[in-house]
Each structure stands twice: as structure tokens, then as C-alpha cells.
Amino acid sequence: MNAAPADQIRLLDLQDLDVRLAQLAHKRASLPEHAEIESLTKDLTQLRDLLVAATTEESDCAREQTKAEQDVDQVRQRAARDQKRLDSGAVSSPKDLENLQKEIASLAKRQGDLEDVVLEVMERRESAQERVAELTERVGSVQSKIDDATGRRDAATSEFDSEAANITKERALVAGSIPADLLALYDKVRAKQGGVGAAKLHQRRCEGCRLELDITEVNDIKAASPDKVVRCENCSRILVRTSESGL
Template sequence: MNAAPADQIRLLDLQALDVRLTQLAHRRENLPEHAEIRALEADLTQQRDLLVAAQTEESDTARDQTKAEQDVDQVRQRAARDQQRLDSGLVTNPKDLASLQSELASLARRQDDLETIVLEIMERHEAAQARAKELAARLDELQATATEATQRRDAATQDIDAEVAAVRKERSEVAAEVPADLLKLYDKLREQQGGIGAARLYQRRCEGCRLELNITELNEVRAAAPDTVVRCENCRRILVRTPESGL
């Protein structure tokens, strides 16, 4: 393939732009905010689960406390009725009196037991409330941090995308000046060779594979006409000759 030396050198400009696009894509994909947001999302998920568990405990203990307080109230009411019967003097049978007094003593013990249970449940409920409040505050903090990280990521992404658009525009302008057959070969090689389709020959070394040409290869390049598109024997990329090639 033949191409004017100026067109071949223009491939280096095109290659530089393609390298820049690759760098920008890598930078966009590896913004530190991506990892930060992933970590925050994991923390948020865990925090939400902990908050739901604490809120469930708070709800359950509130229900248990209400039930226990109702049980205490029922015992108190029953004891009040029995005490009223005892104080009324209507119960005169010694056996009935003894039974009534025994029941009052039993109700008193039952009331003490239930009030102890109420206190225990109240302590659990207060602890669950405090835990839920703490977790809710922590969740709000994490959400605020995640929102701020997302805003930073979006701003960085927008900046990169704007630069990508500018580089792509410049690439289109440069590519339009490269002969179609040369551009086709360059794009094919770039796809095959990890993004590098053309490399400068600098001081007898291919800047694509970083290997120095041997004497035979150098003589072949020296003998090639200026408009001949030469290829590196090692990496097969287009080898662009410049005044610094060392020929």
C-alpha cells in the first residue's frame, strides 16, 4: 500500500487521539466515586436492614407492653372487686372469707409478677426506640454522603464526556484527511493490536512494540520509497517514518 508521507504522519495524530479516547474511557470507568458509591450502597442496604429490625423490635415491644399493662389492669380490677366484697361485710361465711383473702393474696402476687414483666418490656422497648433512632440518624448520614458522592461522580462524568465529545470531533476531522484505504488498514490493526494501529519509528525502535529493528529490517525500511506504507516485522503495526527515525 502507498500513501503520501504526510498522510502517514497524520496517522500519528489520529493514533494520539485514539489513545486519548481510550484513556478517557478508562478514567470514566474507574472514577474513585464508583467504588465509593458501591461501598456506600452496601452500607445503606445493611443499615436499612438493621433499622427495619430495630423498628420491628420497637413495634413488637410496644404491643407486648400494651398487652402486659392490660393484664395488670385486669388483675387490679379483679382485686378491687374482691376487696370491695371483703370490705362490704356481705361475706360472712368463714370458709368464703378465707377463700376471698387467699384469692386477694394470689392476685397481689400475680400483680407484682405482671408489673415486673411490664418494667422489663418497657426497658426493652426504650432500648429498641433508642436503637431505631440511632440507626435512622446513621442512615440519614449515609444517604447524604451517598448523594454527595453521586453528585461528584456525575460532575466528573460530565467533564469527561465533554472532553470525549471534543476529542471525537477532532478525530473525525483528522480521519477525514486520511485516505480511505489507509484509514481502513489503521482501524483494522488498531482493533487487532490493543488499540495501537500505527507507531512511530524512533531511533530505530518501533514505539508500538518497543523493539529495536535489526539491521536487515532497517535496510528494508531505508530502501522503501517514502510513500510506501511499511509495517513493523515484530508487531505488524504501521510503522511511520519521521526525521527522528534514525535511518
């Protein structure tokens, strides 16, 4: 391929812009806020799972407490009815009186046992409520940290994106001034060689792979027409000759 020396030199300008874009992309992706947000989000997910579990437990305890209190109330009402019958004198048979008294005593014990259950459930519910309150506060705290880190990340990425947009516009202008076939070759090589498609030949050294050319390659480049597009035998990048090439 042949291309005017000025067009080949413009490849170096294009390469510099592409390097700057790659550096900006790397900085953008490497912002510490990304890892911070990821870590905090994992913590938030775990806390929310724990909060759901605690809320469910509190809800279950509430239903259990309501059921236990209803059982106590039913026993209390039945005992009250039996006591009323006993006090009214309507039961005259000694055996019936004995049975009624035994039932009242049994209901009293049953009521005591059920009240103990109510107390135990109330304690568990109170513990669950405290856990819900604690986890709710922790969720809010972590969410605030995420919001803060997100704000810092967005501010930083906005700056990078703005700078990248300006460089992209400049790149389009430079790329538009380079012949299509030369530009296509540059882009093809750049895609294969880690983002570097063209490199300066400086003091007989390829600035792309940092290797010095052997004497045969140097002589071939010396003998080549200034319009000839030469490539590095080591890395295949386009070698751009300048006054500093040492030829």
C-alpha cells in the first residue's frame, strides 16, 4: 500500500487520540466507586433479605399472639360462666358441684398456661420488632452510602464522558483526512494489536513493540519509497517514518 508521508504521519495523531480514548475508558471503568457500589449493593441485598425475614417473623408472632389471646379469652369466658353457675346455687347435686369445681380449677390452670404462651409470644414479637427496627436503620444507612458513591461516580463519569466526546469529535476530523484504504488498514491492525495500529519508527526502534529493527529491515525501509506504507516485522504495526527514525 502507498500513501503520502503526510497522511502516514496523521496516523500518529489518530493513534494518540485513540490512546487517549482508551485511557479515558480505562479510568472510567476503574473508578473506585464501582467496586464500592458493588460491595455496598451486596451488603444491602443481604440486609434486605434479613429485614424480610425479621418482618415475616414479627408478622407471624403477631398472628400467633392474637390466636393465643383469643384462646385465653375463650377459657376466661368459660370459667366465668362456670363460676356464675356455681355462685348462683343452680347446681345442687354434690357430684355436679364437685365436677364444676374441678372444671373451674382446670380452666384456671389452662388459662395460666395460655397466658404464659401469650407472654412468650409477646417477648418473641418484641425481639422481632427490635430486629426489624435495627435492620431498617442499617438498610437506610447502606442505601445512603450507595447514593453518595453513585453521585461521586456519576460526577466522575460525566467528566470522562465529556472529555471523550470532545476527543471523539477531534478523531472524526483527523480520520476524515486520512485515505480510506490507509484508515481501514490502521483500524484492522489496531483491533488485532491491543489498540495500537500505527507506531513511530524512532532511532530504528518500533515504538509499538519497543523492539529495535534488525539491519536487514532497516535497509529495506531505507530503500523503500517515502510513499510506501511499511510494517514492523515483529508486531505488524504500521511504521511511520519521521526525521527521528534514524535512517
